[in-house]
Amino acid sequence: MDVHKDIRVSVQREPFSGVDDSRELGHGRTDIGAVVCFTGLVRDFNETPDVTGLTLEHYPGMTERTLEEIGEQAWKRWPLKGVRIVHRVGYMAPGDGIVRVSAASAHRRDAFEACDFIMDFLKTRAPFWKKEHARSGDYWVKERATDYADADRWES
Numbered sequence: 521m522d523v524h525k526d527i528r529v530s531v532q533r534e535p536f537s538g539v540d541d542s543r544e545l546g547h548g549r550t551d552i553g554a555v556v557c558f559t560g561l562v563r564d565f566n567e568t569p570d571v572t573g574l575t576l577e578h579y580p581g582m583t584e585r586t587l588e589e590i591g592e593q594a595w596k597r598w599p600l601k602g603v604r605i606v607h608r609v610g611y612m613a614p615g616d617g618i619v620r621v622s623a624a625s626a627h628r629r630d631a632f633e634a635c636d637f638i639m640d641f642l643k644t645r646a647p648f649w650k651k652e653h654a655r656s657g658d659y660w661v662k663e664r665a666t667d668y669a670d671a672d673r674w675e676s
Contacts (some may be wrong), residue, residue, distance in 0.1 A: 598623075
C-alpha cells in the first residue's frame with residue numbers, strides 16, 4: 521500500500537476553478553496512464569419539472585472527514601495515484617457544477633471504477649442536505665433507493 525496518499529478534499533461555496541484535474545494530477549508524472557473526472561450538475565428538473573435552483577447544506581468538519589474516508593476506501597480498493605473530491609454547498613442554479621470527482625491510476629479501469637465507487641458512496645454517506653427551489657415551491661430532496669442499490673453493489 522502506498523503510504524504517500526494523494527487524496528484532496530474540498531467543500532466550498534465557490535464554483536470549481538478552471539483547473540483541469542487531469543492536468544494537475546498528471547503533471548510531471550509518468551506513472552499515471554488514466555485520469556477519470558466526473559462532474560455533477562444542477563438539473564432544471566428532479567422531483568418536479570420546474571426546478572429553478574438548489575441549496576446544499578452540510579455538516580462542517582464531518583462532511584470533509586466523510587469525503588476523506590470515502591477517498592481512503594477507494595485508495596485501498598484500487599492502485600490509485602491521486603484522488604480529488606470537490607463538493608459545493610450553498611445556492612446553485614441549473615447548469616452549475618455541484619460535485620467533481622477525479623481518480624488517477626496507471627490503468628483506466630481502476631480510475632473509472634474508483635470514480636464510480638466514490639460517487640456512489642458520496643451520494644449515500646456524505647452528510648449533505650439538498651433543498652430544491654421550484655416555481656411550484658421549495659422542498660427537501662428525498663433519499664433514493666436507487667442510490668443505495670448503486671452503493672450496495674460494491675459491498676460484495
